[in-house]
Amino acid sequence: MEIIPYQLSTTKELITPRSGLICLAELLDKIDLQTKIDEVGRVLKSNNAIKHSKYVLSYILALHAGADNLSDLSILTSDKALMKLLGYTRTPKPSAFGKWLKKNGKSLLLDELHSYLVGLSLGNCKKVTLDIDATYILSFNENALYGYIGKGYMPMIGTIAETSQIIAIDFRQGDVPPSKNNHEFIKACMYNLPKDIELSGVRIDAAGYQHEIIDWLIDKKIEFAIRAKMHNSLREQILDIDTWQDNKIKIVHAMGDSKHSFELVIQRELIDKGQMEIGICDESSQSLSCGRYMYRAIATNSNKNNDDLVKWYNQRADDSENRIKDLKLDFSANKMPCKDFKANALYINICALAYNIFQVLKACFT
Structure with missing residues (x-):
């Protein structure tokens, strides 16, 4: 084996272990995000010498470098070589960043x-599927409220399946049920879509099983798949079925206050003998166990066959739930830094910007 000769020596040249961030910085410059942030920032309050874009972009870069909280902004300032490459002379201190969040806590301004x-990620794609889901964020902030899981926040997050990106966030207190104002949130997500992009599909868990949502989607001719709740009328309808040929069947159903009827794909699954139960469940249950089977249902107006419809609905687990996990665990949205509610709303949107930029970067390489 040939040994390659080499020598070790010290150097006074600046070296960074984070050279990969230069690719990100080039992308941010190419898409002119600094200008767009400052355009949004014109209506934000600021008496500081540091522009709004410097706050936002500094933390976005820090998040991509592995930051876990505001104090990790030092990742940038402690790396002199990186600061020189980025053209930064300074970045906001954590305390200043916290004050900036509190002063400018209006998260809706980041929607655009x-x-x-x-x-940027959609390319030639003109039709998109929206997934919405609530997620729990544990917090011991004194202003956080208790929900059914514990003290914290329960934001509603809308994701676009085709790009794995976040289109909107409705930051909510922990005591707000996931089913609240979903109709308004869906419309807000649709309103926030880029120009000439059509909302063609919506997928929601049982929190979206509401007649006003289903009626609106039918009126708008938007394809949907929504996990149904086992209301009394639906339970009776399921238990009356005697024409099972496989473990999926489609029936027509209507809610009491709805304008339209819709289809339900009923799924049944064989359960172990030790798990057999009688068909008793409350109005919020998503499944019904009776005898040898457990039943679940998906409300839809889709022309897909039963197998494809179930597969399409189940895909939201990756397109939505796993993407929210990425946001929380990889981009530090799993804990809120401030006592102020609106400051935390702005913070989670900055984390979402960092996540969305990461998806744009992936699209550039693929």
Whole structure:
């Protein structure tokens, strides 16, 4: 084996272990995100010498470098070589960043930035599928409220399946049920789509099983798949079925206050003898166990066959739930830094911007 000769020596040249961030910085410059943030920032309050874009972009870079909280902004300032490559002379201190969040806590102002980043990733795609889901964020902040899981927050997050990006966030207190204002949130997500992009599909868990949502989607001719709740009328309808040929069957159903009827794909699954139960469940249950089988249902207006419809609905587990996990675990949205509610709303949107930019970066390489 040939040994390659080499020598070790010290150097006074600046060296960084984070050279990969230069690719990200080039992308941020190419898409002119700094200008767009400052355009949004014109209506934000600021008496600081540091521009709004410097706050946002500094933390986005820090998040991509592995930051876990505001104090990790030092990742940038402690790396002199990186600061020189980025052209930064300084970055906001954690305490200043916290004050900036509190002063400018109006998260809706970032919606157009989410829309812009989604548009960059869509390319020639003109139709998109929206998944919405609530997620719990544990917090011991004194202003956080208790929900059914514990003290914290329960934001509703809308994701676009085709790009794995976040289109909107409705930051909510922990005591807000996941089913609240879903109709308004869906419309807000649709409104925030890039120009000329059509909302063609919506997938929601049982929190979205509401007649006003289903009626609106039918009126708008938007394909949907929504996990049904086992209301009394539906339970009776399921238990009356005697024409099973496989473990899926489609029936027509209507809610008491709905304008339209819709189809339900009923799934049944054989359960172990030790798990057999009588068909008793409350109005919020998503499944019904009776005898040898457990039953679940998906409300839809889709022309897909039963197998494809179930597969399409189940895909939301990756397109939505796993993407939210990425946001929380990889981009530090699993804990809120401030006592102020609106400051935390702005913070989670900045984390979402960092996540969306990462998806744009992936699209550039693929």
